Amino acid sequence: IAGITQAPTSQILAAGRRMTLRCTQDMRHNAMYWYRQDLGLGLRLIHYSNTAGTTGKGEVPDGYSVSRANTDDFPLTLASAVPSQTSVYFCASSASAGAGNEQFFGPGTRLTVL
């Protein structure tokens, strides 16, 4: 693999179900991010990790959790999905959390919660 991969590509989920979105990068980047993108709104940060073993809350963390057990993987879990979590989810990474470092994005997961 090269870059960032996300799985699944798309998913339809019943409300109340638990769901984990997977994200893996092979660039040895220290920092990783989860965003959601909704029509008419900018990308909104859900959670981030500046380095393996640490995580932080972004702008819209409620209803989501993350873990960063190693450098490569950064899964996002919805404990009990609700319809307002219908969105496109992007995972991103950067070499570090420093100022000039661009973020590289995965292809996204389109999630529909019914």
Added chain:
Amino acid sequence: GQNIDQPTEMTATEGAIVQINCTYQTSGFNGLFWYQQHAGEAPTFLSYNVLDGLEEKGRFSSFLSRSKGYSYLLLKELQMKDSASYLCAVRDSNYQLIWGAGTKLIIKP
């Protein structure tokens, strides 16, 4: 609060020049990014400005004025493949990116 403003949509003609503006109000400033996003795809990096002035990269240039909280992305010699959304993002005092909603650019032949 933090705010990034961009026009929602712009239309331009193939071969022409278009300027996409971005104004921002954020808690701190640690650089401004422009990304391109084709429909149904992931954003991809275009440019980064941290000092005032113009950064040129081929057909694309990006300008920054920190005192005015203003940036623009200039696209020259427009091609049909430039039809996409262009996202402006500012890195704030916490080193997190604050994103604008994006400008959808439509190129007509």
